[in-house]
């Protein structure tokens with residue numbers, strides 16, 4: 001939610017700035033802005049509503065003369081306070097036009113601050129960030145670092161801030177609380193960014209700031225401070241897996257990321273699962289099995305919530321441990337009754353989701369057992385507890401999560417199998433599952449080969465305004481995830497139900513123009529779902545089935561997508577992947593912006 005990118009360097013390099021901003025665009029793309037400062041304090045400021053490309057065109061059109069700008073701050077915005085307008089676009093400016101501020105997060109007490117500052121300063125925007133710019137001016141004591149200490153002492157909320165004093169070129173001050181901020185370095189370039197994506201192709205090393213830490217860039221280097229004390233910390237080298245891949249022949253990152261899934265799976269289990277001996281080797285999982293766990297509760301949002309629910313169905317089938325999955329914002333809205341025998345798992349691709357982060361704070365405060373499963377290395381949630389595993393899905397650029405969902409379910413499965421093996425329970429089941437899972441990448445590759453057929457069907461179904469998505473048991477949360485992907489990517493209204501629930505009300509909507517998508521591969525509940533399909537068919541509703549090739553009732557479906565022959569367990573994965581292709585191709589047929597669906601952001605850092 002909002003991306004910050006800033007740097008200082010000896011060369012004027014506006015192209016680098018625009019590229020860096022593009023890498024952060026998935027954090028928000030309502031508007032974007034930059035401010036550049038020369039050694040002689042010349043200022044360049046540009047803002048544009050819409051994508052970074054709109055800003056890039058404005059920057060390109062500008063006549064750059066011979067001024068050399070060496071200090072840059074930039075921002076891509078996901079609107080929270082105030083509409084999508086140029087006035088609300090960052091950087092925000094103090095009244096004396098000396099201080100420039102970019103911000104990610106929410107200043108919860110901005111109204112009170114604005115009220116008191118209004119006596120002296122007039123405001124041009126509706127944002128909470130402009131309040132920070134005015135605060136910097138009002139508290140300025142001749143030194144930006146000490147001023148920022150005073151500023152943040154007045155703020156309530158979550159923030160990462162980068163601030164420039166236009167009278168002091170070459171210096172940028174960054175500070176953070178609950179929102180991420182990273183500092184990177186290569187030769188004499190120093191960068192600040194909301195996440196590693198903007199830096200990974202530029203910096204050689206980076207440091208992730210802890211809460212309340214301040215980074216000061218000056219003289220081509222940086223120092224980190226905590227309460228005025230210099231923090232000595234070795235910078236980490238940028239790893240290959242943290243770099244963003246080229247798109248290659250794919251038309252979008254979302255498409256590429258779906259086709260990457262077989263390789264991602266191999267990456268997730270690499271060094272963790274020994275398929276030959278059907279065993280799992282992982283220190284973290286060993287540590288987990290030493291804990292006295294009687295229950296597991298997964299806390300997450302969106303696709304990560306569905307990943308938790310899908311796993312929950314597996315887990316309930318095989319385990320003696322009770323498991324549940326809860327939407328993080330609901331966890332926050334309920335009364336928390338701490339349970340010392342429950343392992344609370346926080347599942348998040350970005351590792352920044354505010355609802356998940358806040359839930360984790362509550363659980364940690366009560367000293368309960370916490371565990372994270374996160375994709376983005378070094379993200380806030382991954383730094384909040386010692387015990388956790390990365391989902392190892394590599395960088396996911398598409399705002400719609402795809403490859404990471406599959407990786408998350410995988411990590412959860414790996415965790416359960418490890419627990420089963422260590423506790424000497426269900427050994428044969430656990431070992432059977434391991435050997436079955438080794439076939440998964442092949443099966444997913446087979447499902448992906450159906451792409452052209454799925455594309456044709458997606459074109460056909462793209463004319464509808466509404467859809468139901470149904471499934472039972474494992475396929476109930478699969479239907480939820482498929483429906484989320486359809487909404488998010490194509491903007492077609494879709495709702496998911498347990499197949500058995502349709503007759504309790506929603507069936508009233510079914511008609512010739514209201515299709516139903518149903519997941520019904522062969523398995524325990526096949527026959528019951530067939531009855532539900534008949535109920536839809538009797539009302540003339542078009543039906544698209546994700547089914548097994550040996551389905552004996554193919555005549556009931558208007559159209560079918562056949563899943564590769566597998567066990568029911570593996571068909572959960574192949575079904576999900578096929579539904580991702582369907583949602584992607586629906587969106588393409590409707591000419592949507594697949595990687596950046598409207599109104600959304602990849603990293604949701606507000607509650």
Ligand code: AGP
Pocket residue numbers: 301302303304347348349350351352353356399400401402488601602603604
């Ligand atoms: C998934 O396609 C969505 N973009 C969204 O629901 C996402 O899964 C949710 O915001 C949670 O994000 P997280 O996994 O980064 O916590």
